[in-house]
Amino acid sequence: MTRMLVSVRSVPEALLAAGAGADFIDLKEPGEGALGGLPVATIAAIVRALRAHGVASPVSATIGDLPMHALQRIRAQVEAVGACGVDYVKVGIERGPQAFAVLDALAACDRPVVPVFVADRGLDAALVAHACGLPFPALMADTADKQAGSLFDAVPMAQLRHFLAQVRAAGQLVGLAGALRTGDVPLLQALAPDFAGFRSAVCVGDRATALCPQRLAALAALLRGQAVEPLAA
Numbered sequence: 001m002t003r004m005l006v007s008v009r010s011v012p013e014a015l016l017a018a019g020a021g022a023d024f025i026d027l028k029e030p031g032e033g034a035l036g037g038l039p040v041a042t043i044a045a046i047v048r049a050l051r052a053h054g055v056a057s058p059v060s061a062t063i064g065d066l067p068m069h070a071l072q073r074i075r076a077q078v079e080a081v082g083a084c085g086v087d088y089v090k091v092g093i094e095r096g097p098q099a100f101a102v103l104d105a106l107a108a109c110d111r112p113v114v115p116v117f118v119a120d121r122g123l124d125a126a127l128v129a130h131a132c133g134l135p136f137p138a139l140m141a142d143t144a145d146k147q148a149g150s151l152f153d154a155v156p157m158a159q160l161r162h163f164l165a166q167v168r169a170a171g172q173l174v175g176l177a178g179a180l181r182t183g184d185v186p187l188l189q190a191l192a193p194d195f196a197g198f199r200s201a202v203c204v205g206d207r208a209t210a211l212c213p214q215r216l217a218a219l220a221a222l223l224r225g226q227a228v229e230p231l232a233a
């Protein structure tokens with residue numbers, strides 16, 4: 001079964017997502033871009049609060065939307081976020097020649113990094129193959145432009161299948177995200193990634209607004225294969 005990753009920005013949101021059955025709690029500031037970063041003090045506080053409430057689910061956090069040429073800042077931010085006690089540090093990977101060196105540098109970090117391929121212009125199979133040869137625990141695809149439709153609008157199904165097959169063959173976990181909606185669940189179930197990431201689909205309004213408990217519960221049920229009443233748009 002595809003596990004549910006939910007992106008949250010605060011302690012109350014993190015506890016809400018955990019209570020709704022999120023398998024992965026992902027810490028980010030959705031108002032700051034696709035991989036918007038939270039202050040490290042906030043990340044550390046959320047991790048502490050989750051553990052204090054007995055939530056054992058893995059926690060990931062993003063380093064913010066940094067360009068591929070900012071390798072020093074990427075490294076420093078991976079270290080700072082990793083030191084907050086998260087299980088995974090997510091780093092956005094923009095396609096282009098510099099991305100190969102960034103992946104090499106991330107693989108050499110002492111932190112468990114999950115590269116997130118920014119897939120608005122499709123996935124670069126050579127870049128993915130490079131990441132598959134490095135010791136990352138998981139690889140993800142996501143989109144930057146959340147207004148342009150979902151990941152399934154940006155990347156052909158055949159390319160997504162190939163991505164999953166490549167990552168699985170390397171023994172890594174594979175995750176998909178990108179403005180995924182409840183209507184995309186059948187496509188997700190057809191692909192069966194190890195996990196799928198959500199923010200837009202579980203908010204009251206756009207992804208920068210508050211989490212909606214009803215939408216969270218409905219999505220969790222759908223991913224478990226349960227029938228749910230349609231929610232108002």
Ligand SMILES: O=C[C@H](O)COP(=O)(O)O
Binds near residue numbers: 007143178197200207
């Ligand atoms: O990592 C997952 C993302 O935060 C998903 O956000 P989104 O559903 O708005 O694309």
